Structure formats: structure tokens, C-alpha cells
Amino acid sequence: MKRLLALLALAALLGGCATYALTGTGPVAGPDKSYSVALPRNWVRLTSMSDRVVVTRDGFALQRIMITRVAAKDAFPKLKKPADDKLLASELAELQIAELKAAGAPNLTVLENVPARIGGAIGFRLRIRFLNNDGLAFEQVWCGVLDKGYYYLISFHAPELYYFDKYLPDFDRTLASFRLG
Amino acid sequence: MRRLAAALFLAATAAWPGSAPAQALAPLKGGAATAPASEEERRVWAQADELAATLAKSGRVLDDPALTAYVQRVADRLFPEFKGHIHVHILKAQGLNAFALPNGDIYLNEGILARFRNESQLAALLGHEGIHFVDRHSYQSLENAKSTAALGTVLAVVGTPVVGLAANLLAMSSITGYSRELESEADNLGYKRLVAAGYDPREAPKLFKLLMTEVAASGEKEPFFFATHPALKDRYDNYLRLSKNATAPKDPAPDRYLATFAGLRLASLKAEVSMARYRQVIALLKEPERHGDYPPYVDYYLGEAYRQRGEKGDAELAKAAYLEAIAAAPEFALAHRALGMQLLKAGDYGGAARELERYLALAGHAADHAYARMYLEEARKRRDERGKGK
Numbered sequence: 001m002k003r004l005l006a007l008l009a010l011a012a013l014l015g016g017c018a019t020y021a022l023t024g025t026g027p028v029a030g031p032d033k034s035y036s037v038a039l040p041r042n043w044v045r046l047t048s049m050s051d052r053v054v055v056t057r058d059g060f061a062l063q064r065i066m067i068t069r070v071a072a073k074d075a076f077p078k079l080k081k082p083a084d085d086k087l088l089a090s091e092l093a094e095l096q097i098a099e100l101k102a103a104g105a106p107n108l109t110v111l112e113n114v115p116a117r118i119g120g121a122i123g124f125r126l127r128i129r130f131l132n133n134d135g136l137a138f139e140q141v142w143c144g145v146l147d148k149g150y151y152y153l154i155s156f157h158a159p160e161l162y163y164f165d166k167y168l169p170d171f172d173r174t175l176a177s178f179r180l181g
Numbered sequence: 182m183r184r185l186a187a188a189l190f191l192a193a194t195a196a197w198p199g200s201a202p203a204q205a206l207a208p209l210k211g212g213a214a215t216a217p218a219s220e221e222e223r224r225v226w227a228q229a230d231e232l233a234a235t236l237a238k239s240g241r242v243l244d245d246p247a248l249t250a251y252v253q254r255v256a257d258r259l260f261p262e263f264k265g266h267i268h269v270h271i272l273k274a275q276g277l278n279a280f281a282l283p284n285g286d287i288y289l290n291e292g293i294l295a296r297f298r299n300e301s302q303l304a305a306l307l308g309h310e311g312i313h314f315v316d317r318h319s320y321q322s323l324e325n326a327k328s329t330a331a332l333g334t335v336l337a338v339v340g341t342p343v344v345g346l347a348a349n350l351l352a353m354s355s356i357t358g359y360s361r362e363l364e365s366e367a368d369n370l371g372y373k374r375l376v377a378a379g380y381d382p383r384e385a386p387k388l389f390k391l392l393m394t395e396v397a398a399s400g401e402k403e404p405f406f407f408a409t410h411p412a413l414k415d416r417y418d419n420y421l422r423l424s425k426n427a428t429a430p431k432d433p434a435p436d437r438y439l440a441t442f443a444g445l446r447l448a449s450l451k452a453e454v455s456m457a458r459y460r461q462v463i464a465l466l467k468e469p470e471r472h473g474d475y476p477p478y479v480d481y482y483l484g485e486a487y488r489q490r491g492e493k494g495d496a497e498l499a500k501a502a503y504l505e506a507i508a509a510a511p512e513f514a515l516a517h518r519a520l521g522m523q524l525l526k527a528g529d530y531g532g533a534a535r536e537l538e539r540y541l542a543l544a545g546h547a548a549d550h551a552y553a554r555m556y557l558e559e560a561r562k563r564r565d566e567r568g569k570g571k
């Protein structure tokens with residue numbers, strides 16, 4: 001409880017217009033009820049961004065789960081490429097890797113790239129690693145899928161040291177609960 | 182937003198402690214006398230040290246002692262009196278770029294090293310960048326780093342903002358190029374170094390020619406080393422004029438560069454494909470001379486670039502390129518996988534199954550085997566369904 005109060009106080013000080021809420025037990029619906037997902041209980045959700053779901057337990061730099069949905073034509077803004085529904089799952093993953101490289105992690109390492117069933121449809125699961133400017137290693141998991149003209153991404157981000165392995169099971173439970181609408 | 186960025190930038194520039202030096206400064210002398218001439222310049226060097234340390238920590242500097250020693254030897258041959266003061270590093274970055282910091286650290290992108298065809302072309306670049314250090318251009322130019330667009334270009338090279346604001350401003354002036362006068366000075370004095378060190382001066386304009394071709398094909402703006410002033414074409418013409426009556430010194434090992442950098446060249450090509458820089462890859466591999474610098478299966482990467490581009494007719498070009506790669510190197514597994522995926526998308530399920538089976542036979546333990554098995558299963562299923570339908 002102390003941790004939560006401290007986090008909320010810090011968020012209130014630094015966040016300006018950002019608003020936060022504690023996650024509960026029931027599933028959460030995405031924009032236009034396009035998906036539903038069960039978030040880890042008693043995490044903090046950023047509620048001021050209506051186009052995405054972002055939650056953390058200890059702070060967004062320490063661990064965060066994010067779910068986004070964008071129109072397929074806007075799927076890869078850095079590459080200026082759409083997500084064509086003719087793309088195979090591995091091609092979608094390949095574009096996501098290129099997008100991440102273009103977005104500021106040019107030297108990321110791909111640790112895992114496999115097909116995955118996301119919300120009932122075939123997509124991909126990527127696990128990547130990169131160093132920040134201080135040489136601190138981060139890992140991320142990106143799961144992506146195309147459905148009815150939209151590109152869905154469910155991602156997990158944490159420092160490699162301690163946080164990634166500790167909270168990966170929370171992410172995997174979240175991912176398993178994800179349902180396309 | 183742009184106005185806000187501009188205001189912040191100008192405020193920051195005004196606060197920069199070294200924004201005073203407008204007059205030309207005497208070049209550094211070399212040897213033990215290579216040191217900052219003032220407290221202001223010492224601070225600029227310290228910021229450069231900070232930037233260099235950040236680049237090293239962030240994992241962006243290539244850890245290949247043999248290749249780094251090679252480029253260092255060329256720099257030392259060009260600037261013998263600065264041996265121990267100029268330190269050359271290779272950055273794991275694909276843009277055609279290079280830059281010198283005021284403390285003597287010179288950074289060359291993998292991408293530009295992958296484009297050179299001989300040591301003289303590398304020497305032409307290092308001669309130019311070395312002069313920026315020796316003639317203290319970065320220090321002189323800090324006050325000229327006024328373009329807010331420069332921040333974007335710095336970020337493109339080094340990723341997220343690297344260190345404190347002062348070092349970012351330093352990076353801007355170093356990375357994004359200097360005034361017309363300073364760039365011309367670096368070209369002309371760098372050329373003299375090239376000649377004095379016994380390199381082939383006729384290679385300098387060739388470098389610019391090759392890069393102009395690729396820049397035109399890629400549709401990108403000119404890279405920073407060949408920054409807007411003077412324009413790339415003007416600099417090509419200048420090098421052509423300088424080298425007009427030059428003769429070539431005897432090079433005992435003309436292919437040394439190509440052989441030494443073969444691994445980096447291929448790694449750079451793979452990186453470009455992984456970053457979807459398909460325009461650059463197509464421009465590069467469509468040149469027969471460059472194409473020959475790569476292994477026999479290089480057409481696989483050309484095929485991947487066509488597939489990524491995805492314009493009308495590219496699927497056929499990709500397929501043809503994959504077939505070329507397989508003809509040249511039948512055991513090269515990735516070409517079979519790519520062809521199998523292409524055939525699957527085109528509805529040739531029998532062909533897709535055959536190529537994917539071949540891929541798995543050659544590389545069954547590859548990291549992406551799960552995709553290949555999934556595609557193979559689908560190709561077989563559809564092939565069998567079609568067979569039953571007949």
C-alpha cells in the first residue's frame with residue numbers, strides 16, 4: 001500500500017494531466033470494445049490515454065505492459081509501411097523488428113521470434129534485448145496480430161536485471177487473457 | 182512545436198560556454214603539443230570525452246579489434262604526427278556517415294565502410310575527418326549549430342539523446358557538418374594528406390560518385406558527411422579537379438581492403454535488410470561491380486529487398502533473385518525458405534512445400550524453424566486439398 005501511495009504521489013507530482021487508477025479483477029475492454037483483457041491485479045493503470053492500455057506495478061521504467069491498436073495502414077509509422085493482410089506472420093514480425101530499430105534501438109538483439117496465437121488469431125511473439133545509453137540491458141516482448149484492418153500489439157518492457165524475469169509471468173497471463181472482440 | 186524546439190535550442194546555444202570563438206584558430210601541431218589551447222576548449226574536449234564514453238557504454242561501437250586496428254593504421258599513416266591523439270572507432274550504424282569529435286575521436290559507420298572498395302577510398306574519408314580535428318573545426322563551429330533539424334539528425338545517428346545538452350550540441354556540430362568554408366578546407370587539406378601518404382588520389386572522386394549514385398537511388402537526403410554545404414556534386418567536382426593529373430602509386434595489395442572487410446560488408450547488408458532499407462540494398466546490388474564483392478548467394482538479399490519494397494512486379498523480381506541465389510549456392514538455406522514463402526503466397530502450394538522441406542532439411546534447427554514448419558504444414562494441407570478437388 002505504501003508503494004502504491006508513493007507511486008501515485010509521484011505520478012501526481014510529475015504527471016501533469018496524467019491520471020491513474022488501480023487495476024481490479026475484471027476484464028478491461030479496449031477502444032470500441034475491439035478486445036478484452038484481464039490486467040494484473042493491483043497494478044497502476046494510466047487512464048489518460050484512451051487509445052491504449054498501459055499498466056505498471058513499480059513504475060513505467062521498471063516494468064510495463066502495453067496494449068495498442070492502430071489501423072493497419074498506420075502500423076509501422078517509422079518505416080512508413082502498412083500492415084498488409086497478405087503478410088505472413090513472420091513478415092509481420094520482420095516489419096515490427098525493423099520498426100523498433102528505426103524507432104531508436106538499431107542494435108537490438110532478437111532473442112526469440114516464433115509464431116503465436118494472439119487473441120485467437122495467428123501472429124508473432126518477439127523477445128528482444130538492447131542496451132540503453134548507460135549500458136543498462138532491457139528486454140521486451142512484443143506480440144502482434146492483424147485482425148479486421150487493425151494491428152494489435154501487446155508488449156512487455158523491463159530491465160533485464162531482476163524485473164524482466166520476475167514480471168514476465170504476469171505479462172504471459174495478461175497475454176493469455178487477451179481476446180479479440 | 183517547431184517554434185518551441187527552436188526557442189529551446191537557441192536558448193541552449195546561447196548558454197553554451199564555448200559559443201564565443203568566431204575567428205579562425207591555428208591548427209593543432211601534433212605530438213606532445215596536441216592539447217586544448219584554452220579553458221573553453223578544454224571543456225569542449227571534456228564534453229567530447231563524455232560523448233565518446235556514452236557511445237562506448239551504449240554498445241554502439243563495434244568490438245572488432247582487427248578491423249579497428251586496420252582503420253587506425255590508415256589514420257596514423259595520414260596523420261603520423263597525431264599518432265596516439267586520433268582514435269578511430271567503428272559504429273554499428275548503417276547510414277553513410279562519419280564524424281570527428283574535437284578531442285580526436287573519429288567515428289565511421291559500418292555502412293560507409295561497407296561501401297568502400299579499397300583503402301584509398303577509406304583514406305580519403307579519414308583525411309577529411311582528420312582535418313576537422315587538426316584544424317579544430319568542431320570547436321570553431323559550435324556557435325554555428327543553429328539548425329533545429331540538426332537535432333533530428335544527431336538522434337538519427339546516435340539514437341536517443343546521448344548525454345547532457347552541451348554534449349548534444351557538440352554532437353550536432355560534429356555530426357551534421359560544418360560551414361561551406363570548413364568543409365572545403367577539410368576536403369582540400371585531406372586530399373593533400375591522401376597524396377602525401379601515398380594513397381591513390383583518383384579514388385577520392387570515385388567514392389563520391391558511388392555515394393551520389395546510392396543517395397539518388399535511395400531517395401534520401403544527402404548524408405551528413407556529404408552534408409548540404411557544399412553539395413555532394415560540388416565536392417565530387419572538386420575532388421575530380423584536384424585529382425585530374427594525379428598518378429596512381431603502386432599498391433602491393435589492391436584487394437586487401439575488400440578481403441579484410443568482407444565479413445563487415447555482409448553483416449552490414451544483413452543489417453540493412455533487417456532495417457527494411459530496401460532502396461539502399463537494391464541500389465547497391467544492382468551495380469555489377471558491387472554485386473561481385475559479396476558471396477555467391479547475395480541475390481537472396483536482393484530478393485528480400487524486392488519483397489520488402491512490395492511494388493508492382495516486385496514479387497516476380499524477388500522470386501527470380503531467390504532462384505539466382507539457389508542456382509549459385511544450392512545449399513544456402515535461407516533462399517529456399519524465402520522462395521517457399523513466396524510460392525505459398527502465390528498459391529503454388531506444391532512448390533512451396535518442396536522449398537520449405539528443403540529449407541528444414543538444410544537448417545532444421547534454425548531459430549525460425551517454427552515459422553517454416555507452420556508454413557510447410559499449411560502448404561501441404563492446401564496442396565492436398567487442391568489434389569482432392571481435382
